[in-house]
Amino acid sequence: MYQVVVPGDFLSEETKRAGEGTYVEEGKVYASQYGIASERGEIKVVPLSGKYMPSKGDVVIGKITGISFPFWIVDLASPYEARLHVSALSGITREQIEFGNMSEYLDIDDLVVVKVMDVNALMKIELALQEDIELRRGGRLVEIPHTKVPRVIGRNGSMIKMLKEKCNCFIFIAKNGRIWIRGKEDDMDLASMVILKIARESHTSGLTDRVAEFLDSFRKEKERG
Amino acid sequence: MGLEIVSDVRTDYVCNLVRNGKREDGRGFREYRDISVERDVIKRAEGSARVKIGDTDVLVGVKVEPGTPFPDTPDKGVIITNAELVPLASPEFESGPPNENSIQLARVVDRGIRGSEAIDLDKLCIEEGEKVWMVFIDIHVLDDNGNLTDAAALGAIASLLNLRIPNERYGLTGENTLPMRDTPVAATMVEIEGNILVDPSFDEGNAAASSVTVISNADGTLSGMQKSGSGGLKEAQIAEMVEIGIEKAGEIRRKYL
């Protein structure tokens, strides 16, 4: 049971429960986003679109876009850039990373899995390296709007579980809409295609079943061919 | 963006005063600063006036030259209004091409004159389809202390009231004067915390979220309106501003034009 709302739509008078995607004016809660309103627990609006805004604790895939000792500048698919300090790496490698050799560790265009440690009022974002997930060669990056990530994960992880099994791939979905896939070329093709399909049709019902059917019929085709 | 740089401290100061029914210079909410209008100050212009409202100082010069009419109005003269926010007038004005504020100022003043049809464009025709008089109204802001619009508009009308048509200079014959048919006057107001203040000072202009300019004629009809700024207004506030605008314009017209 969901309800599409637009900015300015009246939601509730229970201002204490006002959450994300809403604002309070004169004792009433209104939607501030174009999205799906939900009133279980918090009164909130889940936006159908919008940019990823980093918040403390998020684990995301970043792309190195600059080197400015002692920081790497990292793009997070957000309006704001983030910084990764050399100590984040030198702690792991136990080597002295210097001004001249930063690119030997992480170079422009490299992908890293990072955790957002802090975001201050001036939108300075500090990162730490997420050690347990490595983006090894042979994989590929798929980018979807971050608002579709919950759909790709599915309720209780049902969608992503199915994808991993039926596509036979390692799949890591980051909060900022970047998804890392690794497997055989054909399998990765299938996984990419399905992920993009889920993102496109994210607002429809019966998606999980449709995706399962799609994957099964694809397999059958392959077996026949 | 220059004119909109707001100093929070000054904004708070202005708002506090308004909450207590006061203004920085002790004026009432419906009171204009001292106005002075000096006509014919530039000999080389066909019309000119220098208007001061408080410390705001604007010089308007009108040049009249022959030119080609627009294709769709071959028998009508042309009015072209421009405003220069020259750097000496304010630390926030930069030299360079016109920015949105100077363009808005010129177009609002122009709108008032055009809407009132104060200038009979038919009388500016020299040779239909070939030659008409072009009236260049150039607004030169000398000191920006708020409410440039009213000063510029008043200067424009004062300049046009005794406009000389330079027939001799161009070897033409014709009427050497062009009487105005109406006297549109602009009255600008701002809204601060629900209060309407006329003739905003520099700080009041910056502190206010919205400003409305109402241009009206001698018979009380409107010939231009412009809301500016980042705020919103209710219908009732706008209606009140129109009332006040017409009233103030009447006062200014009687005293200075």
Add this chain to the structure above:
Amino acid sequence: MKEEIELIKDGKRLDGRGFDELRPIKIEVGVLKRADGSCYLELGDNKVIAAVYGPREMHPRHAQDAKMAVVKFRYNMAPFSTDDRKRPGPDRRSVEISKVCREAFDPVIMRELYPKAGIEVYVELLQSDAGTRTAGINAASIALADAGIPMKDIVSSIAVGKINGEVVLDLNAVEDNNGEADMPIAMIARTNTITALQMDGRLTKEEFERGLKLAMGACHQIYELQRAALVTRYNQNYESKKEER
């Protein structure tokens, strides 16, 4: 002196409309792939596309505002949009309209949520028939929502004018060119708050007040259309998929 062209015949306007009738409006949400949000809108013979980029990093750096996003609004007419070709590039009229349109959205965009970032709104008039800035504002509202820009409200816009002595709604080009006054407004329907207002031409105070009321009522109608376009865009897909099963 404007020739008295007969714009009203037997109580109806030349295009058959009544004095308080809007031209037909068509709205499509999310029509561009690259932009973060977009909208195609027709208001009578006006055809406009609005696109929104952002929030994104704002350049040049010195123009950034440390406390909130900076909004840029660019209204532009395509060279082929008018009878006489319009030279490409901003002219004085477009600059003023861009400013007025940007200010129409200032009261609703929650800029404080994106310090230092920039939000860019681009309105392109592909075909013009008077009321272009109102069509642009209506389209921009939807494009901003489509881009996920947080706003307090949707802004709606329409113009009223005076033709042959009558106050009428939503002038077309013939009426605007031969009429006595033109007054575009923008408004937040929910609170009846006016965020843009201009008037040129000549009106009595009473005509102005009547015109303003007429315009405000029409903005409510337009708001319903804007809202419906945004809501049905997702519901339609939901419904059609439901039937499939």
